[in-house]
Amino acid sequence: MNSVIHVNDGQFEEMVLKAELPVLVDFWAPWCGPCRMVAPLLDKIASEYSGKLIVAKVNTDENSQWAVNYRVQGIPTMLFISKGEVVKTQVGALSESGLKNLVDEFLASNN
Amino acid sequence: MEENQLEKNSNTNGNQKGSSDYDVVIIGGGPAGSSAAIYASRSGLKTLVVDKGLTSGALGITSKIVNYPGITDEISGAELVEKMRTQAKSFGAEYISDKVIGVDLQSDVKSVFGNGGVYTSRSVIISTGSMGRGSRIKGEDRLLGHGVSYCATCDAAFYRDKYVAVAGNNDEAIEEALFLTKFAKQVYFLSQTEHLIASEELINELQKNQKVVLYSGSKIKEIIGQNRVEAVEAVRKDQSEVLLNVSGVFVYLQGGRPVTDFTQGQLEVSQGGCLIVDASYQTNIPGVYAVGDVLCTHVKQVIVSAAEGAIAAMAVEKELNGRSRMMVDWSEKKQ
Numbered sequence: 001m002n003s004v005i006h007v008n009d010g011q012f013e014e015m016v017l018k019a020e021l022p023v024l025v026d027f028w029a030p031w032c033g034p035c036r037m038v039a040p041l042l043d044k045i046a047s048e049y050s051g052k053l054i055v056a057k058v059n060t061d062e063n064s065q066w067a068v069n070y071r072v073q074g075i076p077t078m079l080f081i082s083k084g085e086v087v088k089t090q091v092g093a094l095s096e097s098g099l100k101n102l103v104d105e106f107l108a109s110n111n
Numbered sequence: 112m113e114e115n116q117l118e119k120n121s122n123t124n125g126n127q128k129g130s131s132d133y134d135v136v137i138i139g140g141g142p143a144g145s146s147a148a149i150y151a152s153r154s155g156l157k158t159l160v161v162d163k164g165l166t167s168g169a170l171g172i173t174s175k176i177v178n179y180p181g182i183t184d185e186i187s188g189a190e191l192v193e194k195m196r197t198q199a200k201s202f203g204a205e206y207i208s209d210k211v212i213g214v215d216l217q218s219d220v221k222s223v224f225g226n227g228g229v230y231t232s233r234s235v236i237i238s239t240g241s242m243g244r245g246s247r248i249k250g251e252d253r254l255l256g257h258g259v260s261y262c263a264t265c266d267a268a269f270y271r272d273k274y275v276a277v278a279g280n281n282d283e284a285i286e287e288a289l290f291l292t293k294f295a296k297q298v299y300f301l302s303q304t305e306h307l308i309a310s311e312e313l314i315n316e317l318q319k320n321q322k323v324v325l326y327s328g329s330k331i332k333e334i335i336g337q338n339r340v341e342a343v344e345a346v347r348k349d350q351s352e353v354l355l356n357v358s359g360v361f362v363y364l365q366g367g368r369p370v371t372d373f374t375q376g377q378l379e380v381s382q383g384g385c386l387i388v389d390a391s392y393q394t395n396i397p398g399v400y401a402v403g404d405v406l407c408t409h410v411k412q413v414i415v416s417a418a419e420g421a422i423a424a425m426a427v428e429k430e431l432n433g434r435s436r437m438m439v440d441w442s443e444k445k446q
Contacts, residue, residue, distance in 0.1 A: 029265070029268075031264060031265070032226075032262070032264070032265040033209075033210075033212055033224060033225050033226035033227055033228070033262070033264065033265065034212050034213070034224075034226070034262065034265060035265070036224065036228075036229055037212060037213045037224035037229075061268075071257065071338070071339060072256075072269075073256060073257055073258055073260075073266065073269045073270075073339065073358075073359065074255070074256040074257075074259075074260045074262075074265065074266045074269070075265050075266065077256055089256070091255055091256025091257075092255070092256065093212060093213055093224075094375070095213070095375035095376060095377075097376075098375070
């Protein structure tokens with residue numbers, strides 16, 4: 001059972017952009033309420049979609065390089081990345097079913 | 112903080128009750144929510160009210176109330192709400208200033224997510240009123256997350272030394288603007304009304320802040336930018352137009368719709384967007400109640416909201432204590 005991986009600026013390229021599996025990256029910060037709301041959903045998705053999807057988190061408080069590169073100006077921002085390319089962007093918290101729909105669409109478009 | 116939350120939310124086994132911080136969390140502290148808080152805390156329930164601010168609701172911005180029974184002296188809506196809050200607090204209810212952005216109502220332990228924290232409870236009463244927004248500003252949806260934000264606490268740090276605009280006129284908007292001044296170079300505060308609707312203290316703090324430029328009676332017409340916010344175009348009270356170069360726009364505007372967006376489809380709503388409840392004001396999810404102006408069937412009067420809050424709180428008490436009849440609190444006098 002997979003869990004969410006925490007990625008820093010230095011690891012981002014290797015663990016996200018060069019990953020074989022599609023990746024959902026969540027840019028978040030500890031003080032952000034909507035991020036706290038999404039956190040348990042991401043954990044659930046990491047385990048339910050184990051083997052199909054990597055769920056990664058970047059703490060923008062400690063690692064800002066990639067957030068700046070992707071022009072993240074609001075958190076949580078979730079990027080759906082496939083083979084290094086951003087396929088979809090979701091800004092703001094959403095419901096479990098809403099997030100699962102996005103993940104399913106992302107995985108379907110990836111096949 | 113995250114780990115705590117995972118722990119709280121991992122309780123999905125229906126046989127285990129799990130633990131919660133409160134017996135009841137009430138979302139919205141207007142007359143419906145505060146009356147519910149009075150009755151819930153008076154009956155011994157551990158009660159929390161999560162509220163955005165005194166002037167964020169319809170009563171808080173009403174200048175004069177003359178038909179509330181027992182209140183014979185002229186009183187403002189905000190003063191009446193404040194009295195209700197003081198009464199609820201005297202029975203042990205807690206109030207916290209926070210904006211609710213989501214809820215998990217399905218589990219036995221219900222979670223209420225705010226910008227400032229997560230509050231768990233055995234039951235929830237929704238009394239968020241009907242001042243939700245309908246229409247959006249041109250450009251707002253397209254640039255959400257690229258300069259448009261609804262949460263200064265979350266996003267202010269991205270605007271260090273930048274110019275930002277805040278749209279709103281109540282205490283929530285002012286507090287968010289003051290928070291932004293800690294990061295931004297300049298905060299343009301655009302109030303659609305000529306006068307701000309908040310306590311004098313808060314208004315003074317805003318007016319005195321060197322980083323704030325106040326545009327009263329000004330309405331944002333369009334948020335401009337290709338891929339990110341570059342400017343806002345506003346119409347001033349004399350109908351002149353002003354273009355402000357900003358990197359961010361924080362929107363706290365209100366309208367006349369029931370505030371239910373944070374329920375994210377978990378509750379049944381009517382065509383008019385109101386929550387649907389039974390005779391004891393319970394929604395389609397057991398343990399979750401809705402009262403006050405967030406209902407369509409409701410007559411928009413303070414006394415009606417207050418009564419509904421009382422009925423819902425008594426129903427919660429009955430449910431949580433497993434009794435078949437409501438406990439009626441006649442008085443403390445014993446025969």
